[in-house]
Amino acid sequence: MLFNSYIFILAFLPICLAGFYLLRSRVPVAAKIWLISMSLWFYGYFNVNYLVIMLFSIGFNYVIFRILKATANSKRKAVFIAGIVINLAVLFYFKYFDFFIDNCNALLGTEMPLRNILLPLGISFFTFQQVGFLADTYRGEIKECAFVDYALFVSFFPQLIAGPIVNYDEMIPQFKAIGVKEFDFDRFLRGIYIFILGMGKKVLIADTFGGAVDFAYANLAYGINSTEALLAILFYTLQLYFDFSGYCDMAIGLGLLLGIDIPVNFNSPYKATNIIDFWKRWHITLSRFFTKNIYIPLGGNRKGNVRMYINLFIVFFLSGLWHGAGWNFILWGSMHGILYVLTRMYERIKTAKGKEKDGETFTRSKHNATAVLWRGISVLLTFVFVNIAWVFFRASGTGEAFKLLSEVFRGNWMLPGREFADYFNLSELWYLLKVLHLTSWDFSNYILMVLFLIFAVIITFFAPNVHEMADRTQYGISTAFFLAIILIWCVVSLSGVSTFLYFNF
Amino acid sequence: MSKKKRFLIILIAVTVAGLLLTAGLIAYVDPFFHYHKPLTWYPYVVDDQVDMNPGLARNIDYDSVLLGSSMTVSFDTSRFYDDMGLITQKLSYNGAYPKDQSNIMEIIFDAKGDSVKRVFLGIDELNYSCDINQTKYPITDYLYDKNPVNDVKYLLNKDVLLDYVIRPVLDKKDKSDWNMIYKMWWQPMHYNLANVRLYYTPAEEIADTTPAEEYIAGIEANFSANIIPYIEAHPETEFTIFYPPYSILYWYDAKRQDKIDTIVKKYDYMTRRLLEYDNVEVFFFQNQEDIICNFDNYADHTHYSPEICNYMVDCMADGTRRVTLDNLEEELELLSNLAKFYDYDSIDL
Numbered sequence: 001m002l003f004n005s006y007i008f009i010l011a012f013l014p015i016c017l018a019g020f021y022l023l024r025s026r027v028p029v030a031a032k033i034w035l036i037s038m039s040l041w042f043y044g045y046f047n048v049n050y051l052v053i054m055l056f057s058i059g060f061n062y063v064i065f066r067i068l069k070a071t072a073n074s075k076r077k078a079v080f081i082a083g084i085v086i087n088l089a090v091l092f093y094f095k096y097f098d099f100f101i102d103n104c105n106a107l108l109g110t111e112m113p114l115r116n117i118l119l120p121l122g123i124s125f126f127t128f129q130q131v132g133f134l135a136d137t138y139r140g141e142i143k144e145c146a147f148v149d150y151a152l153f154v155s156f157f158p159q160l161i162a163g164p165i166v167n168y169d170e171m172i173p174q175f176k177a178i179g180v181k182e183f184d185f186d187r188f189l190r191g192i193y194i195f196i197l198g199m200g201k202k203v204l205i206a207d208t209f210g211g212a213v214d215f216a217y218a219n220l221a222y223g224i225n226s227t228e229a230l231l232a233i234l235f236y237t238l239q240l241y242f243d244f245s246g247y248c249d250m251a252i253g254l255g256l257l258l259g260i261d262i263p264v265n266f267n268s269p270y271k272a273t274n275i276i277d278f279w280k281r282w283h284i285t286l287s288r289f290f291t292k293n294i295y296i297p298l299g300g301n302r303k304g305n306v307r308m309y310i311n312l313f314i315v316f317f318l319s320g321l322w323h324g325a326g327w328n329f330i331l332w333g334s335m336h337g338i339l340y341v342l343t344r345m346y347e348r349i350k351t352a353k354g355k356e357k358d359g360e361t362f363t364r365s366k367h368n369a370t371a372v373l374w375r376g377i378s379v380l381l382t383f384v385f386v387n388i389a390w391v392f393f394r395a396s397g398t399g400e401a402f403k404l405l406s407e408v409f410r411g412n413w414m415l416p417g418r419e420f421a422d423y424f425n426l427s428e429l430w431y432l433l434k435v436l437h438l439t440s441w442d443f444s445n446y447i448l449m450v451l452f453l454i455f456a457v458i459i460t461f462f463a464p465n466v467h468e469m470a471d472r473t474q475y476g477i478s479t480a481f482f483l484a485i486i487l488i489w490c491v492v493s494l495s496g497v498s499t500f501l502y503f504n505f
Numbered sequence: 506m507s508k509k510k511r512f513l514i515i516l517i518a519v520t521v522a523g524l525l526l527t528a529g530l531i532a533y534v535d536p537f538f539h540y541h542k543p544l545t546w547y548p549y550v551v552d553d554q555v556d557m558n559p560g561l562a563r564n565i566d567y568d569s570v571l572l573g574s575s576m577t578v579s580f581d582t583s584r585f586y587d588d589m590g591l592i593t594q595k596l597s598y599n600g601a602y603p604k605d606q607s608n609i610m611e612i613i614f615d616a617k618g619d620s621v622k623r624v625f626l627g628i629d630e631l632n633y634s635c636d637i638n639q640t641k642y643p644i645t646d647y648l649y650d651k652n653p654v655n656d657v658k659y660l661l662n663k664d665v666l667l668d669y670v671i672r673p674v675l676d677k678k679d680k681s682d683w684n685m686i687y688k689m690w691w692q693p694m695h696y697n698l699a700n701v702r703l704y705y706t707p708a709e710e711i712a713d714t715t716p717a718e719e720y721i722a723g724i725e726a727n728f729s730a731n732i733i734p735y736i737e738a739h740p741e742t743e744f745t746i747f748y749p750p751y752s753i754l755y756w757y758d759a760k761r762q763d764k765i766d767t768i769v770k771k772y773d774y775m776t777r778r779l780l781e782y783d784n785v786e787v788f789f790f791q792n793q794e795d796i797i798c799n800f801d802n803y804a805d806h807t808h809y810s811p812e813i814c815n816y817m818v819d820c821m822a823d824g825t826r827r828v829t830l831d832n833l834e835e836e837l838e839l840l841s842n843l844a845k846f847y848d849y850d851s852i853d854l
Contacts, residue, residue, distance in 0.1 A: 006657045189509055192516065427667040431675075475512040484519035489663075492527055497556060497664035 001045040002161075003195075003250045004203050006494055012042065013254075016157075020258060021183075028179025032148050035258070039155040043122070050120040053090075058154050060086065061130040062147055068137050069144075080138040084131055091127045094119055099325035122161040124322060126154055128289055133168050135293050142168055149175045158254035162247050164265040164285040174260050184259060190470050191256025196483045196490075197466045198249025203490040205456060206243035209235045211423035212449075217394070220403055228416045229407035236394050237387045238456045241270060244283070249466050264467055270386070270460045273378040275339045276347070278386060286322075290315045305348070312344065313337040323393070328401055332392040339385060379461070415446070424449040428489075528660035536669035538564045539648060539659060548673045548680035554687060558596045558609055559648045563616040567594035570613055572606055573627025575599040576749035576807070578687040580814040588822035591623060597687050600641040602632050607731035608644060614739060623743045624735075625821065630748070630771045634723030637730040688811075691804040698800035701752065702854060705806045708758035717770040724771060728778055736782050743784050745821050748772065750790035750813065753798045754806035754852070756844035765844045769837050776833055788821055789828040792840035798847070 001008045016038045023031035044051040064083035071079055092100075098114045105112055133153070136142050145153075145168070153171050154160075216224055216232030224232070245266035255262035265284050272278035279287050295315050301308040313334075320333015388405070395401035425448050433439050433447060441447075464472070473479055535541055536549060538560030543549055551557055562570070569591040571577050577597040585593035596613070598605040606626065613621060647655040659665060673679060682688075691700075736744050759765045772791070779785045796802055796816075802809050820826045828836050 006661065010657065185509055189513065192513075427664065427672075431667070475509050477512070477515055480512045480515035481519055484516050484523060487520050488523040488527070491524060492661050492663040492666060495658040495662045495664075497553060497662065497668065 001042055003247065003254070004199055004490065004494060006491070007045070008042075009491060012038070013257075017257060024179050024183075026179075029148060031178055032152050032175060035157075036148070036151050036155055039152070039157040039160060042157040043155065043160060046121050047118070049118075053094075053120050053123070054126060054155065057087075057090065057126060057130065058151050061134065061154075062150050064134060065137055065142075065145065065150070068134070076138065080134060083134045087127050087131050087134075091123060093117070094123055096321075096325045125163050125165060126160065128165055128322075130154060132165070132289055132293055136168050145172055156255075156260075158251040158258075158260075159262055162244070162251070163283070164248055164251065164263050165289050166262060166285065167288075170261070170263060178259070181259065187256050187259060189475055191253045191258075193253070193470045193473060193475075193479075193483065194249050194256065194466055195253025196487050197469070198246045198251075198253055199490045200486045201242045201246030201249065201466070203246075203493050204486075205452075205459075206239045206241075206246055207493075208424060208426065208452060209239035209242070209456070212420055213239055213394070215420055215423060217396075217400070217404070220400060220407070224407060224420075225414050225416070226408050226410050226412040227414060228420050229404055231416060231420075232404065233387050233391055233408070234453075237270075237383075237390050238453075238460065240390060240393070241266075241460065242456070245269075245465075252467075266465070267467075268460075268465045270383055271379060272382050273375055274343050274382055275336065275385065276343050278382055279336075279340065286319065290319060294318060309341045309344065312341050316340060326397060328392045328395055328398045331398060331401075332389050335385075335389045335392070415443075416449075418445050421445050421449045424452045524661060527666055530670055531660050531662070531665055534670045535560070536665060536673075537648060537659065539656070540564070542566070548677045550669060550673045550679050551681040551683070551686040553669075554596075554598050555642050556645050556648055558598065559612050561594055562596055562609055562612040565594050567592045567617075568620060569593045569623040569625065570621065571595045571597065571625045571627075572601075572609065573597055573625075573749070574601040574629050574632070575689070576629060576809075577625075577627045579689055579809070579811045580818065581684050581811060583684040584815050584818040585625075588818055589623075593623075593625070595686055598641055599687075600632070601629075602635050602639045602641055603727040603731035604638055604640045607735070608640065608649065610735045612649070614735065619739070619741050621739070621742045623745055625745045625747070626732075627747055627749050628775065630724075630768060630775065633727050633771075633775070634720045635727070637726050689804065689808065691808075693810075695804045696801055696810045698853065700804050701754070701800050701806055703805075705754055705854070707754075707854070708761050710761045712763040713767065715767075717767040720767060720771055721774045724775060725778070728775070733778075733782075736779075736785060740784050743786070744779075744782070745786055745788065746779055747788040747817060747821065748791050749807075750793060750796050750809060751807040752800065752803045752809075753843075753847055753849075756797075756847065757849050757852075758806075759844060760849070765841060769841050772840075773833065773837055776828060777830070780830055787828050788817070788826050789836050790817060790820075790826055792836055792843055793826075794843055797843075800852075 001012060003009075016035070019034045019038070020031055023034055040051060040055075043054060061083065064079065067079050068076055068083075094117055097117060101112045101114055104110060133142070133150075149172050152175050153166075153168065156171070159166055213232050213236045216228050216235075248265040252262045252264065263285055267281040267284065269278055269282035272281050295311050298311040298314060299307055300311060314337075316333045316337025317330065318333070319336075320330045323329045323333070391404055392398065392401045395404065422445065425445065429448050430439070433444060438444055438447060532540060534544065534547055537553075537557050540560075542564050551561075569585065571580055571582065571585070571593055574597065577595065578599070580595060582593045582595050585591045596609050598609070610624070613624075647658045756765065759768055772789075776787050776789075779787055790796065796809070796813060802813050804810070817826075
């Protein structure tokens, strides 16, 4: 099930919390088994068959872990490699097999049928998490881990579907402390705060932008104007951030409700001044995984600069492939990889020059207006690049991505269509315009779209993120009302009434 | 009480109260008639066929129903009462496929059983060869099934609350005329050739090479799965089937695609199959030159005016234009000749 669903909010979460807190201090193991059972319900709700795959994956990896612990040094490597290969083979089969066949057919002119394999949700996440666990074990960083803790580590529902990708050392000690540590009311309230605001980001902001984005992509083949194309690109950039970071906020909030800290995954990424900075702020736990398990084993920066650049590019190439089985994802990853490498080169040169001048230029201008301006320009340029790259991420293929980008440069600038803007004209806000007598204005249809855009941009670039807000909140009555209204607004927005226009009979 | 406890209690209390209030309001007004009859004082806006038809079928008092596509939305149901004394509920689905009819008949007979005296069903041949499970629009599970748990999607639904509970009270002028629900926006001034021209582009001149038998096999499958079972299961109910009279431009398209004979064969098959049952009567309006060749009866090339609807009700009341096995061949020949030999050049397109 999804966090933003009736069943989750109205049934699953209350039952889960009640059961957990009933068992927690009395029988801690039962509380963990309770959480595992709830996680299996959570996951199996999507598709019961997925459960088999995940249970197999948990069982298999735990066996490999035990063997690794029990095997002498000479054979450990073979066991470790076998474990990794089988994990990746399963991932390959479910995620990449059709992509592979498709490319074989294109290259070799064959007609091998596609399998149309259903991708089990979250398989990329739980596979990587377990691969990381085996790697930590192989490196000798993990001494012992009970099966219950391991099963909970993999299946823990808050971060099961979409991350954050967590490490053994940040989760297992917390699971072991279940029932030992006192209930922390502050942490519980912080969880509520972050969960509700995360849901607001996802349901009220991201999904609203998403409607217009879907409309633009769906109508790309029939022709959209340049304004719509440009806005669709910008809107998707905003949608993805509010969607993914909102979902991660919900995950983190849920963790806190259960007394578990889950690492932060987003730190105002569009405020980044360059692409390196961006990747320190966007999907932080994925970058961490790749750094630890790909970049460093490849040699990191220890084998010279050229090798370091190649390693960095490999990481981004693989990151693209991890995000999706398609050339558009690979192109997306490669774009980021190339800019990342170029930025690293530039920084090296700058640092070298800075050393020659004792770093005067930079430090001296740090607080003056020029520095602020440069910072603004850097943020803007990074944002523009990220926008363009996201087109390849969202599009169904490279052809569609280039088509959307080319629409921008066609110079067909005109007002977006009413249907495009209508995705922002939510009934509740439209009433507000009516009360203000703004609906009779010629451009009234666009008011909410513009307001949404301004609001999202302000939040993205200038406002503190949810975690920073949680640090500052005083938990007063007004905050309680504010959160309750957001939660109610989200819940009643989970279902809509589809309107079907006209007839053709 | 500590500040933080108070915070939590207020948060939970306001949330629960807000959600209960929403659900309570929706259940009380019940704008989709899912739980009860309409409130007498409430200005309901009835404009959502997919979501409202199931509730209308279950909870409204009626003894006959009008089913079909947008070809049935312009009927004034009071005419059925005036002509035949029947309290008729309109349950149209724009673009309806046979499965749409089956879905709603399932609910009608489940709710009303033997009390349904007549079912008036408009059949569009074009839509009866499709997959037997195809519906025009996805049905709304929580309104069509009997599972009370998924009603949460109705009771905690922002669109239902704002557009169907609050808006009708604020904009009372939108209140629906119960006899004319789902009617088209066209006014009398829109029924003329100029308006028809706005919507009409002649079909491409490419022959439809699909054999008639293939279409008929599709109709047979749809009849067997979606229509006939209800006719057989309810011998006490009279099924009055009619073929809506599209304008002559419909036949112009058919001629340009060389499928007039195919369509005539489809009508022939459907009528014979339906007339196997004693509780079925069929009305044929397709070949009435005075109706279909007069564009003052049409707002586009298929949709006819409320006056034509009234005329059809009158016919269904007194038996005019009823087709039987005795006159079927003759009526179809008339249609075929009209469609094939009409002077289409005389239409000022």
